[in-house]
Amino acid sequence: MTTVAVAEPFPGEREVTDQVVREHKLNATEYRAIIALLERAPTLTELGIFSALWSEHCSYKHTKPVLRRFPVDGPQVVQGPGENAGVLRLPEGWAVAFKIESHNHPSAVEPYQGAATGVGGILRDVFTMGARPVAVLNSLRLGPLDDPRNRYLFAGIVKGVGDYGNCVGIPTLAGEVCFAPCYTGNPLVNAMAVGLLREADLATARAHGVGNILLAVGAKTGRDGIHGASFASEDLTAESEKRRPQVQVGDPFTEKLLLEASLALITGGYIIAIQDMGAAGLTSSSAEMAARGGVGVEVDTSKVPTREPGMTPYEIMLSESQERMLVVAAPHRLDAIRAVCRQWDLDATPIGHVTDDGIFRVVHDGRVVAAIPGKELVDGCPMYSPPAVESDAAKNRRAFAPMVSGPGCSVTLERLLDAPTIASKRWVFEQYDGTVRGGSVMPPGGDAGVLRVADTGFGIAMTVDCNARHVLLDPYEGGKGAVAEAARNIACTGAQPLGITDCLNFGNPEKPEIYFQFVEACRGIGEACRTFGTPVTGGNVSLYNQNPVGAIDPTPTIGMVGLLADVTKAVPSHFRMPGDAILLLGETRGHLGGSAYWAEVLDTVGGAPPPVNLTAEHGLQRLLVAAADRRLLRSAHDLSDGGLAVALAECCIGGPWATVQFGADVDLGRHADAASDEGWLFGEDGARALVSCDPAHVAELQRLAHDHGLPCHYLGLTGGSDLIVRRDARSWRWSVARLRAIYVDAIPRRMATVTARNGAP
Amino acid sequence: MMVHVHVRIVPRSGLLDPQGQAIEHALSALGFSGIGDVRVGKAIELRLDAASPAAAAATARAMCDRLLANPVTEDFRIEVEPE
Amino acid sequence: MMVHVHVRIVPRSGLLDPQGQAIEHALSALGFSGIGDVRVGKAIELRLDAASPAAAAATARAMCDRLLANPVTEDFRIEVEPE
Amino acid sequence: MTCVAVIRFPGSNCEAETLAAVVRAGGDALLVDYRDTHLHHADAVILPGGFAYGDYLRSGAIARFAPVMQAVKALADAGGAVVGICNGFQVLCEARLLPGALQRNAQQRFVSRPVDVRIERNDTVCTADYDVGEVIRIPVAHGEGRYVADPATLTALEAEHRVLLRYVPVAGSDLPHNPNGSLHDIAGICNAAGTVVGFMPHPERLADRVLGSDAGQRFFSSLVRSARVEVAA
Ligand SMILES: Nc1ncnc2c1ncn2[C@@H]1O[C@H](COP(=O)(O)OP(=O)(O)O)[C@@H](O)[C@H]1O
Numbered sequence A: 001m002t003t004v005a006v007a008e009p010f011p012g013e014r015e016v017t018d019q020v021v022r023e024h025k026l027n028a029t030e031y032r033a034i035i036a037l038l039e040r041a042p043t044l045t046e047l048g049i050f051s052a053l054w055s056e057h058c059s060y061k062h063t064k065p066v067l068r069r070f071p072v073d074g075p076q077v078v079q080g081p082g083e084n085a086g087v088l089r090l091p092e093g094w095a096v097a098f099k100i101e102s103h104n105h106p107s108a109v110e111p112y113q114g115a116a117t118g119v120g121g122i123l124r125d126v127f128t129m130g131a132r133p134v135a136v137l138n139s140l141r142l143g144p145l146d147d148p149r150n151r152y153l154f155a156g157i158v159k160g161v162g163d164y165g166n167c168v169g170i171p172t173l174a175g176e177v178c179f180a181p182c183y184t185g186n187p188l189v190n191a192m193a194v195g196l197l198r199e200a201d202l203a204t205a206r207a208h209g210v211g212n213i214l215l216a217v218g219a220k221t222g223r224d225g226i227h228g229a230s231f232a233s234e235d236l237t238a239e240s241e242k243r244r245p246q247v248q249v250g251d252p253f254t255e256k257l258l259l260e261a262s263l264a265l266i267t268g269g270y271i272i273a274i275q276d277m278g279a280a281g282l283t284s285s286s287a288e289m290a291a292r293g294g295v296g297v298e299v300d301t302s303k304v305p306t307r308e309p310g311m312t313p314y315e316i317m318l319s320e321s322q323e324r325m326l327v328v329a330a331p332h333r334l335d336a337i338r339a340v341c342r343q344w345d346l347d348a349t350p351i352g353h354v355t356d357d358g359i360f361r362v363v364h365d366g367r368v369v370a371a372i373p374g375k376e377l378v379d380g381c382p383m384y385s386p387p388a389v390e391s392d393a394a395k396n397r398r399a400f401a402p403m404v405s406g407p408g409c410s411v412t413l414e415r416l417l418d419a420p421t422i423a424s425k426r427w428v429f430e431q432y433d434g435t436v437r438g439g440s441v442m443p444p445g446g447d448a449g450v451l452r453v454a455d456t457g458f459g460i461a462m463t464v465d466c467n468a469r470h471v472l473l474d475p476y477e478g479g480k481g482a483v484a485e486a487a488r489n490i491a492c493t494g495a496q497p498l499g500i501t502d503c504l505n506f507g508n509p510e511k512p513e514i515y516f517q518f519v520e521a522c523r524g525i526g527e528a529c530r531t532f533g534t535p536v537t538g539g540n541v542s543l544y545n546q547n548p549v550g551a552i553d554p555t556p557t558i559g560m561v562g563l564l565a566d567v568t569k570a571v572p573s574h575f576r577m578p579g580d581a582i583l584l585l586g587e588t589r590g591h592l593g594g595s596a597y598w599a600e601v602l603d604t605v606g607g608a609p610p611p612v613n614l615t616a617e618h619g620l621q622r623l624l625v626a627a628a629d630r631r632l633l634r635s636a637h638d639l640s641d642g643g644l645a646v647a648l649a650e651c652c653i654g655g656p657w658a659t660v661q662f663g664a665d666v667d668l669g670r671h672a673d674a675a676s677d678e679g680w681l682f683g684e685d686g687a688r689a690l691v692s693c694d695p696a697h698v699a700e701l702q703r704l705a706h707d708h709g710l711p712c713h714y715l716g717l718t719g720g721s722d723l724i725v726r727r728d729a730r731s732w733r734w735s736v737a738r739l740r741a742i743y744v745d746a747i748p749r750r751m752a753t754v755t756a757r758n759g760a761p
Numbered sequence B, C: 001m002m003v004h005v006h007v008r009i010v011p012r013s014g015l016l017d018p019q020g021q022a023i024e025h026a027l028s029a030l031g032f033s034g035i036g037d038v039r040v041g042k043a044i045e046l047r048l049d050a051a052s053p054a055a056a057a058a059t060a061r062a063m064c065d066r067l068l069a070n071p072v073t074e075d076f077r078i079e080v081e082p083e
Numbered sequence D: 001m002t003c004v005a006v007i008r009f010p011g012s013n014c015e016a017e018t019l020a021a022v023v024r025a026g027g028d029a030l031l032v033d034y035r036d037t038h039l040h041h042a043d044a045v046i047l048p049g050g051f052a053y054g055d056y057l058r059s060g061a062i063a064r065f066a067p068v069m070q071a072v073k074a075l076a077d078a079g080g081a082v083v084g085i086c087n088g089f090q091v092l093c094e095a096r097l098l099p100g101a102l103q104r105n106a107q108q109r110f111v112s113r114p115v116d117v118r119i120e121r122n123d124t125v126c127t128a129d130y131d132v133g134e135v136i137r138i139p140v141a142h143g144e145g146r147y148v149a150d151p152a153t154l155t156a157l158e159a160e161h162r163v164l165l166r167y168v169p170v171a172g173s174d175l176p177h178n179p180n181g182s183l184h185d186i187a188g189i190c191n192a193a194g195t196v197v198g199f200m201p202h203p204e205r206l207a208d209r210v211l212g213s214d215a216g217q218r219f220f221s222s223l224v225r226s227a228r229v230e231v232a233a
């Protein structure tokens, strides 16, 4: 351990009492560890710093051992977990940086700003790697739309995501939106950013070089979000009201300037390291950069440009004001750096330097207000592995089956297409610029977003996915399934899955049944990633998504990117021509446990979700990529929520802007023996995709499927204006025009009146 | 009686106001000097049928609380003017 | 002297104001009645160092003419309040 | 070779694809900073899409005061080709180089989707390679694209055939053909000579076969060709 250092309280600062320690969400063990480390009691500033860095968000104190089991290596990995974003190798010297992050709690309080600043933060994580952001994705979970507060949140969140990315000029290329009662009061906003860089330009966030300077670049520091992580309660006095955490407000215009300036600084070779002042602001950025580089730092908070007068070192260290960067550079570069920043109308202000004593030191007007051994500050938080035990309720749920019978297949399909989770998300992504930058090969509306890489011939595909109901019912299978669904979506476009980033949204980990969900879901994710050769390159953990009514369904959102070697071979999701052959790849068992049919139509969340066959999933991915490469496919769409019937309907309905629809006439007869009609139509067995092709290619496709060890069933032909499904003597028929109307109108119809905020949060 | 209600909704003090900043910046670039603390919000005007000016103000407050203003980020002020 | 300037910028009468309509609609959906002519505009507040309230008003008018309001679509009103 | 200046304001974000479209059309493209006071001998100017200054007050309101706008005005006054796309259109209206204004979309939401627009004239600097009456599908992406003008201006625009692009319905679409409530379904207008042009849709975003369509490319081939003619004359 480094030598113990002294610090004194800042004048007027509150005394550190037991009560104050509790308010900072540090427990007795942690506080003892702090005293042992410092060999004295901490100052308030130090307590605030510990509280931030030892929060779950920064320390991963409940989750690190579990996350360590993820596969993180592979020939394509340029940068694995630990930096601001993961980076994977692409052809021709290119690389892709990507990362996902949650902004759940801020969005619950202030949906518009919460979502907007979520996008802003994740963009910064990507461009600090030296990558130019080229796409945003978003995964949103809300309570049902019949509740006015949920409508208000949904409208605000979507507008926030859109306004921010639109203004910065980054297309939003894909996403998902799910609705379930558990998200009422606990909305989830997960934002992912994807960036491109020349591999040689990779930047890191590692401070080094004693005497090098720390610079604050970008917006001024205000009282935004202070105590956001730690200060739960405080007697409400006039004085404390003034210190009340302020909502963080996003400024996408400044972000755009910061983006350009940062990339200019990085690619111009002006700087040594750069990191976003994100959660826990200056504290986490400076401490983490120092710890990664194995050095100490000294920050002079009196030099930090502030928006308001009289800010204390505590406030400055913990502010979460947006659009700020911390840069490490050699002193002789200062003038050049300032010139680059001025070009973008930004200030770069020296606020500290790198030291050789390993101490994380904060001074204000010459007074040392914090001095903490830096490595222990970042790595020394006590770790916890709470008991992980599945609850009886969870076991019972899995054994459960609905008591009622359904309304019949005809009505069921219509009800499913009208369910907001399944229905068209056009209302959402119509508010997101999907085409800016002129590289969008497949904007939202298909299985995955596809983007051309600069002016090369190759592209990247991207998606976010998670079936939280499946994870709830069986965390291990559900975890595998989330990765499998993401990979299917990528492969349906013809792209090869490359790697993932994850956003692990769970309830309170101190509850054994929640921790069980966490451990098991992660085990499933890791195993799927190992089988598919898609390493985990980073991610984010969001725990305590829980209110007095209960916890959210465990929601480990998977963000995945893939490589499309030739963008001219991108495969769309919907039927394209009448007279094309329709084939079903993969095996159907008619597994209804955990299905959308049970949940949305029979109001039953129960049963065991379909077991995930990773070998079959992997085979399907390779088959889809091979078939696309040979240009055998006219369309490909993965089967997920709502099973075969929903996939068929979606392929007929066409894309969000389609002006033509196609009917289809399919016969399940020869392949469907065991399962019920409902099982065949609405079961959610994995490892399946619905494809269409020129009838002349059917034989070749079937051969290829055989080579990949997958069944390939010929179902029928596209054409006409109705979707007709036959099985033995029975048949069902739907007008595609009517199905489309249901599907595209489900969300706008419910969002026609957004009025009440329904009480302040 | 018919009254005119003017509602002014501005960002809470302490909150970042990027619009205000941008305008302040632009005004000084145009040569206006001695300007500070620019805040930008919404101005809402409406006509209201109310028993009295006081009743109108109460109704307007309720409108702000329930819909017009966002209590997390905005403060509001109401003026009532009989027609 | 320092004065507070309040600028209210509203859509020109005669021009359609969809935002005002949307709010009118939402208010009546919330049960507010007797409402009409809802117009939504911008409220801009700033502090200004000026020789007199009249001078401040003149400066504010110039700001509106040059930048703050678009004469094609907007009208403005200015109030000055000494600090 | 025809040289087209693409102006970059601090918050422009469509300049790269706009430059690429010009180059693909055989033109010479030049990025010009908003602080520049001259156009480096460019024959034509494009004001690209984006959020010039964050557009926090009104789109284009602050941008019109940028130093480079003097040179843009001078070029426009001299009969040179000036094209505003989306935010660029907003800037041209704010700068009074084109009449009217672009207001918040009627539905109060940003709109990003393909629209079908009819080419109303092909004797302007950027539509010569289209046929009159041709309907093309290109994207819009804007929050403030509702074109408004007073009745006299609208009447004059129509009488003088200065509506360049109009949103039109196409069979089979289940979306309103007019994405923002623009008066007279106006998507773009021009000055009397057809040399100063502004429109909301983004042809530069759909100007390459790889993206499934190059419906927008002819705006740029027209511009490169017509500006060259001008120079020769
Ligand atoms: N929040 C969102 N933002 C952008 N695109 C979205 C969003 N939600 C859904 N989409 C798009 O809508 C399409 C359908 O999404 P989804 O129903 O989740 O399909 P799938 O089950 O195939 O993943 C996809 O193209 C997806 O990217």
Ligand SMILES: [Mg+2]
Pocket (backbone or CB within 6 Å): A175, A176, A464, A465, A466
């Ligand atoms: Mg999905």
